[in-house]
Amino acid sequence: MSTAHEVGGDFYDYFWNADGMLWCVIGDVADKGISAALSMARCVSLIHVTASHLGPDGRTRSPAQVMTLVNEELCRGNATMTYVTAVIARMDMESGELEWCNAGHNPPYLLHGPGSVEFLGTGHGKPLGVRRAITYQDERLALGSEDGLFLYTDGVVDAVDPRGEMFGEGRLDEVMGSNAFLPPRDLVEKVTAAVTAWLDGVPQPDDVTALVVRRAVAVTAESARRLTA
Numbered sequence: 731m732s733t734a735h736e737v738g739g740d741f742y743d744y745f746w747n748a749d750g751m752l753w754c755v756i757g758d759v760a761d762k763g764i765s766a767a768l769s770m771a772r773c774v775s776l777i778h779v780t781a782s783h784l785g786p787d788g789r790t791r792s793p794a795q796v797m798t799l800v801n802e803e804l805c806r807g808n809a810t811m812t813y814v815t816a817v818i819a820r821m822d823m824e825s826g827e828l829e830w831c832n833a834g835h836n837p838p839y840l841l842h843g844p845g846s847v848e849f850l851g852t853g854h855g856k857p858l859g860v861r862r863a864i865t866y867q868d869e870r871l872a873l874g875s876e877d878g879l880f881l882y883t884d885g886v887v888d889a890v891d892p893r894g895e896m897f898g899e900g901r902l903d904e905v906m907g908s909n910a911f912l913p914p915r916d917l918v919e920k921v922t923a924a925v926t927a928w929l930d931g932v933p934q935p936d937d938v939t940a941l942v943v944r945r946a947v948a949v950t951a952e953s954a955r956r957l958t959a
Contacts, residue, residue: 732885732922732938739766739814740883740937741774749789752823753781756881756941757816757835760857765812773814773858776800781818793818793831794866797855801833801866804859813857817881823945826873831866833858836884841944843876845911849903878914878944880906882921885936889925897928914942 731740739759747753755777759766780796791799796818804814817838819830830838830850834857840848855866882902889897901924909920918940925938 740939741770742941752821754819758883794868797866801858805862839880841878847906847910881941883939885938
């Protein structure tokens, strides 16, 4: 995360849950200042609590179920109608099963092991905190042995250079296509460096946030926990 000159509402998180799954979250509160920070903290807390509940089958709720419950809670007492966009993903590092849900956020990229990328521009749900009784839908796919997921906020594509031109999805596609083979940290650095160069000294108007998770060869949940400990 590269923060803006004003307190913004971007957030990201990843955590191992009781069912052995790796959960990844990225989001953006449509507000600035202290109110955005408070909304962000509330949203992250709700996601953690809701995603940690184990059902009778020993599994946690799906990302869409978590999103549905978080939306209902955020709608309570939301007089200012501050909304939140987010992507929640649940990954089984052993089987490669990936489930994700998108609530009005920038769609993620799928990183293929050989170094190619696929834009997952599906599954747009409504942003969180605007209207109750919304049912969100899960998207599913199987990750290969070195596949991964790239999540980002609109501060990446909405960055504006001194001429007033946006960085845009096309340029992000180019950066991703040229660097998709890189390890997660290096890929994030390439993207954020490209955005910084595009700004060319213009004050950063929004947080620039990116999160990459890649499945390692023959990884197990236990070995992955040791790697991220």
